[in-house]
Amino acid sequence: MxxxxxxxxxxxxxxxxxxxxxxxxxxxxxxxxxxxxxxxxxxxxxxxxxxxxxxxxxxxxxxxxxxxxxxxxxxxxxxxxxxxxxxxxxxxxxxxxxxxxxxxxxxxxxxxxxxxxxxxxxxxxxxxxxxxxxxxxxxxxxxxxxxxxxxxxxxxxxxxxxxxxxxxxxxxxxxxxxxxxxxxxxxxxxxxxxxxxxxxxxxxxxxxxxxxxxxxxxxxxxxxITDGLTGLLNRRAWTERAEALLSDARRYGQPLALLMIDIDHFKRVNDERGHACGDQALQLLSRMLREELRSGDLAGRYGGEEFCLLLTHTREGPALSLDQRLRQCLRLQSEQELGFVLEYSAGLASLGQGDITLDDLLRRADGALYEAKRAGRAQVVLAAR
Ligand SMILES: Nc1nc2c(ncn2[C@@H]2O[C@H](COP(=O)(O)OP(=O)(O)OP(=O)(O)O)[C@@H](O)[C@H]2O)c(=O)[nH]1
The missing domain is CATH 1.20.1070 (Rhopdopsin 7-helix transmembrane proteins)
Incomplete structure (x- = not known):
């Protein structure tokens, strides 16, 4: 060769x-x-x-x-x-x-x-x-x-x-x-x-x-699994993960809280300041949620200007404190970054005996959110058990 x-x-x-x-x-x-x-x-x-x-x-x-x-x-x-x-x-x-x-x-x-x-x-x-x-x-x-x-x-x-x-x-x-x-x-x-x-x-x-x-x-x-505008989990991915976390919490008898957040008068933001400004506001709130939540918690964009936070190992008291912290941060940051104060209403439901599925918990948080809007907005309402 x-x-x-x-x-x-x-x-x-x-x-x-x-x-x-x-x-x-x-x-x-x-x-x-x-x-x-x-x-x-x-x-x-x-x-x-x-x-x-x-x-x-x-x-x-x-x-x-x-x-x-x-x-x-x-x-x-x-x-x-x-x-x-x-x-x-x-x-x-x-x-x-x-x-x-x-x-x-x-x-x-x-x-x-x-x-x-x-x-x-x-x-x-x-x-x-x-x-x-x-x-x-x-x-x-x-x-x-x-x-x-x-x-x-x-x-x-x-x-x-x-x-x-x-x-x-x-x-x-x-x-x-x-x-x-x-x-x-x-x-x-x-x-x-x-x-x-x-x-x-x-x-x-x-x-x-x-x-x-x-x-x-x-x-x-x-x-x-991601919402393109905010980078948070989208509704489907959030729901899937939240269901798993809820069934864990029920199995091990651990506390769990759901905070449903909805920006106030968001339509006005869009109408008066433009859609781009509305987008910026959504991004600002999402960034804050990412910064403020612990690693085990779950934040997702549930709808247009509606966000859901599932707080693991968390009772009502600490969940309310988190809500207050978020509000203060949002007020401060929105004034600095957007030039106006952004507020939100929230409904808080903590896991109870009657909450068999995620839908049960969501329904209670949604009802409380509705109450918060009705009571004048910019506040959190605790869902009845
Ligand atoms: N900029 C922007 N706006 C959005 C987006 N998704 C939903 N919206 C707007 O969010 C607004 C929601 O309006 P409404 O449901 O009337 O709520 P609201 O004005 O916040 O009133 P309250 O919730 O009652 O305080 C609508 O104008 C939607 O077009 C988005 O991704 N970007």
């Missing part, structure tokens, strides 16, 4: 990375999350880097080689850092990228300035690229409960394998130069690395697409 031709393998690899770099944005489109954008950028940088590297072999050891291969190393290395960033964003563990960028900068500088020494430049470039591949491996494989492990394992094992091959190439270039005297030398390690890069490109692209799909699914799930 004739020996594998590394130059052809590298050229084919470059063609393939270009194809991936063009195909990914074409498939994903431009309206993608920051992680997917970094992954697309990464393939683009890798493609440019490898193109420069293959092109540089036309002028081996001459100045175009020095310029092109230095830029190529910078591109490949930057491609690894952006892939690391994509993984950090996808796994929700954003770390600091500057050490990796520093390595890219130093390696590019050292490579360009020390180009005349083949052992130095090959040892340096492959050493740094190998380290960056290990960093990507670590970013992919570390524990991340919010993401699936399959695509992370795929990308992580590809990067680990490439790191081994790259380090090996570095050692050959730096210390056994005679057996690896130029980029496309037919050394078995170089041939293996060239073949491996095709396999890892294919598998990591699959990994990136899996990660992208997972991210898109997560976004869809979130959109399905």
């Amino acid at each position: 004739p020996p594998l031709d590394v130059r052809t393998l590298m050229m084919m690899f470059t063609v393939n990375v270009f194809a991936v770099a063009l195909a990914l944005p074409a498939i994903m489109g431009w309206r993608i999350g920051p992680a997917a954008r970094q992954a697309v950028l990464s393939t683009g940088l890798q493609a440019l880097g490898w193109f420069g590297l293959v092109l540089s072999t036309l002028w081996r050891d001459l100045w175009p080689d020095q310029l092109l291969s230095t830029l190529a190393m910078a591109g490949i290395s930057a491609g690894l850092v952006t892939l690391w960033r994509a993984l950090a964003l996808w796994t929700g563990r954003e770390g600091r990228a500057w050490p990796l960028w520093t390595l890219t900068g130093l390696m590019t500088l050292g490579y360009g300035l020390g180009f005349d020494s083949y052992p130095w430049r090959v040892g340096l470039a492959n050493g740094v690229l190998g380290l960056q591949m290990l960093a990507v491996t670590h970013a992919a494989l570390r524990h991340s409960p919010q993401t699936g492990w399959r695509w992370r394992a795929l990308i992580g094992s590809c990067m680990a394998a490439m790191a081994v091959a790259t380090f090996w190439r570095g050692v050959l270039g730096a210390f056994f130069t005679a057996s690896y005297p130029y980029l496309t030398a037919p050394h078995p390690v170089n041939q293996a690395a060239a073949v491996l890069s095709h396999v890892t490109l294919l598998l990591s692209t699959v990994g990136i697409l899996m990660a992208y799909r997972e991210e898109a699914e997560r976004q869809l799930r979130e959109q399905a």
Whole structure:
């Protein structure tokens, strides 16, 4: 069997990375999350880097080689850092990228300035690229409960394998130069690395697409349960979760309170100050609810200007205190941010023996809210048991 031709393998690899770099944005489109954008950028940088590297072999050891291969190393290395960033964003563990960028900068500088020494430049470039591949491996494989492990394992094992091959190439270039005297030398390690890069490109692209799909699914799930204007749970999601919390509270005999809030004279806000101002008012109240509630509590937008708060482990007294706190904050903040005072009416119902379902509790809170409106608004009324 004739020996594998590394130059052809590298050229084919470059063609393939270009194809991936063009195909990914074409498939994903431009309206993608920051992680997917970094992954697309990464393939683009890798493609440019490898193109420069293959092109540089036309002028081996001459100045175009020095310029092109230095830029190529910078591109490949930057491609690894952006892939690391994509993984950090996808796994929700954003770390600091500057050490990796520093390595890219130093390696590019050292490579360009020390180009005349083949052992130095090959040892340096492959050493740094190998380290960056290990960093990507670590970013992919570390524990991340919010993401699936399959695509992370795929990308992580590809990067680990490439790191081994790259380090090996570095050692050959730096210390056994005679057996690896130029980029496309037919050394078995170089041939293996060239073949491996095709396999890892294919598998990591699959990994990136899996990660992208997972991210898109997560976004869809979130959109399905979130109210677009306020970011709170929408009515359906709030009801589902509230039912579960209510049945827990009933089972374990724990106190639970439901505060139903309705902004006063909201129609007037819209009519007199415009719909955008009305939206701002809804967002302000929602932000305050998020800030004031404890993590176990549940806030949702129940209707237009109506909000429901389910307060777990909470009796009437503390629920009334929360209502007072919310009112004061809303008065203060609305005056500061909107230029007028926003008030609300509320009905408070605490879980009693007669409340079998969530609807029972909601009905009582709604009745109390109606009473609060009737009694002149800007107040809370406690529902009768
Ligand atoms: N800006 C804005 N307005 C909304 C939204 N959803 C509902 N509304 C408006 O909220 C207003 C509710 O008016 P009403 O039900 O009469 O209540 P109100 O004026 O607050 O009167 P009371 O509740 O009796 O104090 C309507 O004008 C709706 O158009 C929204 O998402 N944004």
